[in-house]
Amino acid sequence: MSQCQSRASMALFRADSRSACRNMVFITPTRSSSVPSYTSSRCRWTAAFRLSAPPRNRLFHSNPRFPSTYFNFSTSTRTHSTSTNRMATAPPYNDLKYYTFGTPNGLKPAIVLEELGLKYKVEKIDISKNVQKEDWYLAINPNGRIPALKDGELRVFETGAIMLYLTDHYDKDNTLNYPQGSSEYYEVMSWLMWQMGGLGPMQGQANHFRAMAGVYSEYGIKRYMDETKRLFDVLESRLGKADWLAGDKYTIADIASYSWVRAAPLFLGIELDSWPGIDKWLKRIAERPAVQRAQKIPEGTRSVEELAAMGEAMRNKVDAMKETKRDS
Numbered sequence: 001m002s003q004c005q006s007r008a009s010m011a012l013f014r015a016d017s018r019s020a021c022r023n024m025v026f027i028t029p030t031r032s033s034s035v036p037s038y039t040s041s042r043c044r045w046t047a048a049f050r051l052s053a054p055p056r057n058r059l060f061h062s063n064p065r066f067p068s069t070y071f072n073f074s075t076s077t078r079t080h081s082t083s084t085n086r087m088a089t090a091p092p093y094n095d096l097k098y099y100t101f102g103t104p105n106g107l108k109p110a111i112v113l114e115e116l117g118l119k120y121k122v123e124k125i126d127i128s129k130n131v132q133k134e135d136w137y138l139a140i141n142p143n144g145r146i147p148a149l150k151d152g153e154l155r156v157f158e159t160g161a162i163m164l165y166l167t168d169h170y171d172k173d174n175t176l177n178y179p180q181g182s183s184e185y186y187e188v189m190s191w192l193m194w195q196m197g198g199l200g201p202m203q204g205q206a207n208h209f210r211a212m213a214g215v216y217s218e219y220g221i222k223r224y225m226d227e228t229k230r231l232f233d234v235l236e237s238r239l240g241k242a243d244w245l246a247g248d249k250y251t252i253a254d255i256a257s258y259s260w261v262r263a264a265p266l267f268l269g270i271e272l273d274s275w276p277g278i279d280k281w282l283k284r285i286a287e288r289p290a291v292q293r294a295q296k297i298p299e300g301t302r303s304v305e306e307l308a309a310m311g312e313a314m315r316n317k318v319d320a321m322k323e324t325k326r327d328s
């Protein structure tokens with residue numbers, strides 16, 4: 001083949017390649033919110049294909065190389081805009097708002113907020129009026145429970161997650177936790193998860209059957225009262241020989257269990273004489289100024305004396321159903 005013919009063949013190949021590339025449409029799925037959509041991208045010619053030199057034993061070498069840099073896939077048309085929920089920076093945002101009510105779970109993060117001396121806003125979620133089930137709140141906490149926390153547009157729910165978020169981002173000196181990766185850190189995590197998966201749920205059921213149920217259930221009361229006392233024995237196994245649950249200082253592990261142990265005499269009528277280590281630990285925490293402030297959040301939260309009187313009245317109401325609505 002003459003040199004002229006070779007050049008003509010190469011020119012024709014480039015022209016055909018341009019045409020093919022211009023007609024190629026790549027469809028890729030995208031997602032905005034919960035609605036699937038598709039993005040079409042047209043291949044745009046940005047540079048001529050580089051062709052390797054024709055081998056001597058063939059008229060034309062038809063294996064051009066197509067480096068990815070020769071193509072530009074940036075031209076696209078979108079049917080949906082990109083999500084506006086993405087945050088340009090990482091937390092913390094120093095814009096804290098706490099959604100809570102005067103319950104043991106509501107108290108836990110409130111103590112952390114006060115102990116760290118953080119600036120935050122409070123919104124009372126009146127669970128007696130089912131405010132926690134309203135759509136606007138479910139957008140913050142889809143579980144429909146209190147508490148919840150927002151930091152700017154970032155939302156955190158579940159008390160353990162809230163406490164860890166606050167110590168991770170607002171407690172750089174580890175005043176309420178230990179450095180991540182240390183053995184003490186995992187001891188804190190162990191007691192924290194123990195409270196969230198054991199003490200809280202079991203004592204919560206004891207509270208329900210002993211002081212809140214609409215029917216007297218001897219089985220329910222015994223089942224959950226016994227389990228609560230067993231869990232107190234677990235606490236005592238540590239606090240009978242140490243001042244704090246994890247390591248040698250007060251941490252979020254202590255805060256998590258304190259809020260529930262504090263409620264036991266008030267709602268269950270349990271006296272702590274059988275657990276002297278717990279009793280001393282409870283009093284040490286109750287004397288902390290930050291804890292005393294947190295126990296008044298949100299505004300209008302009942303005092304210890306008011307809670308004790310309310311708990312006794314609730315137990316008496318359940319006891320009155322013992323002979324009329326029995327579930328043994």
